[in-house]
Amino acid sequence: MSYAIVTSMALFALAQAQPGAGGSAAPDATGVLAPNRIKIDFDDRTLAEIVEGLNAQVASSVVIRPESKVQIGGELPKPSPPPRRFTLHERRAVTFWEAIERVCGATSSWPSVEARPEPAGGVPTAPVVLAPASADRGFACNDGAFRAVVTRLFYMRDIRLAPAFLAGQARERASRDGPSDEAMFAAELIIMAEPRLRIQRIGDVTIRRAVDDQGHNLIRTSQERQALKVQEGVISQEGASIWLPVMLNYPGDPGKLIERFTGSVSLQVSTRQKEAHAVGTEVVFDFALVPMP
């Protein structure tokens, strides 16, 4: 089963039009947000050779897992079979993430970003790691220098009939509140940046559209969102990728698919160079036909 990647919407212009969206970052005067462009022109090459070709254009940003088994030149240790060879062409240069997607699609790989320790005196790296995967393409969408992936959806309902053993005022509060019944439905996203960038979330996630195939609106009411704001706000990592739980509403009689799931998140972006200036941007995600848990 394979699912379509719906859109790739570069919001470079939007970010410039709305400097510092959601935070205090400066406008992108230096073009940090502009995605790298890559030429794809590979004839009868192994994955290792293709990666070598990509790295020649984007400064060693891509590695293969398992790295120990890969040798440039296509020679794998025995008794592994000879590496498969691929032919890939694009008429015009594509963005970094489009190139990664094209390579992964052809070679049954899956990209993830892996932060690596900072070398002595050097710049920390966070290469894109290509690992063997099934032929499924997952749910991912590219937005300029950024990529959003839905990693999982989960639903949990927890009826608590007895409070934890507490004493004093905490216990009295719990006693007053009585049994609790909490439900949570969330999509977990990972937002990845090109390896040359460092990102940090600076605002809430905005859901523009979330509807299942039964027509149920999955966007939480403003009151529910308010209640969850603190929880969501806790998640703020800095690096090459950000884990983003997005709380949704779970209908009483849900459909089988989320027909459309669209939104955005505000990020602060800088290059990996020391003392680099940060700029603000909004990364858009847009997924379709995502299966419900």
Place this chain on the structure above:
Amino acid sequence: MMCVLAVLAAVLGQVPRTQPSELVRQLGSSRFAEREAATAALETMGAEALPAIRAVTDSTDLELRARAESLLAKIESSELTRASLVKLNVADCALDEVINNSESKWPNRLAWHPDVPEPVRRRPVTICEKAPLAFWAAVDRLCSAGDLHYIPGSPDGPGGGLPQFRLFLATGTATCPRSDAGPLRFELIGVRHFRQIDLIPNPDSDGGARTRGVPPPRFGQRREEFNVALRVLAEPRMLITRLGEARVALAVDDRGQSLIPGDKPHIENCALGAIPAQACINFGLHLQRPERAGKLIKRLRLSIAVEVVTRKPDPLVIPLAEARGKTFRIGPTTVQILRLGKDASNHPSVELRVRIDEEIARRLTQAVRLEYPNVWGQLVRPEITENVIQVFDQHGRQFPWTGGAELDGPWVSAKLALRPEGGPPVYEPTSRGVVPPDAGKSATPTELRFYDLARAIVPAPLEFADIPLP
């Protein structure tokens, strides 16, 4: 404020017609019928006969000793599997007086949580229960009358550092579905439904499978869990060391649909296997949620075996001054003091190792295996907890200690770090107190006490009804 009626608690049993000591003497009678009759009478007598029986376990009369040891094990085990019976009959009596009455069973079992203010402790209650109540029912009655709830003691909470954990009373009522089985109370504390779909092609779990010709991991895999959360509490005179495999006899929703999973075991206990003795253990019961589930778990009936232990009286007392390198023995347990020293912070420490006699461990293991065919880990091993090991300083004050145990062949070894400031909070010191934090390095460990344990397996049939279903 005055108590109109006395508070009392009594373990009920038949009044013996013959004194226990006389019956114990008859265990060594030359007439077989008399020995058998005395054995039966002592067994019926139960706990009351224990001191007299213990007095002859080192007798040189082999017949007498064998019968005494057998009786001791039976009665101790039987006492552990039955609920204590408590008679509560008070009028206009302060709560504090009810739980501290010297004639009752409460004093060593119930204690105030430190957060409970004095006025609450002095609140008068009237409880008229003419018939004796099982321990947990009596606790409920007391809590209901006094607007209280109970909190079990734990090593790192109130009661840590006490010889045995107590049941703490705190303000505010709390009720949840419960089912009592002898000295154990089971509470159904929650029900949880979780479902998830994984949406990445999951390269990390591939483990190179593709290169070995194995099909790649499944994308879009769904996982579902439907758990009933339970906790089991033991009467404060005992601790829980092991949960057995639960057998679900009936689990049905209000639409009549079975909730018992068909393709996997009914239960996956989180605490299957030997665990440090505790007063309260949480565990989960995994069920199956129907696609169109009802609103309630109409009926949940299961049975679970629980292993409990209690300290035997009369600990092994080891003077530490000359103990280094020496071996001591109590009941089936051997204690070896390896080293007395100081840790990096210059606090005193005691290194020791403990083992259970191999033959006894083998017999206990066989018994445990019968009840728990699927348990893991070393089935019978000595406890290294403050419940069984106490260390005292030169003034007779007890040291709180911390330290983990390590398996070392048949031995369990541990380094007890005696740290007044690092130990668990002690809310109620022993009669001679607890080594205070400011005693620091001046307190010297002079005596170690090791308690032998009595063990029993309590079969617990449980039933819950009308539980909300998520």
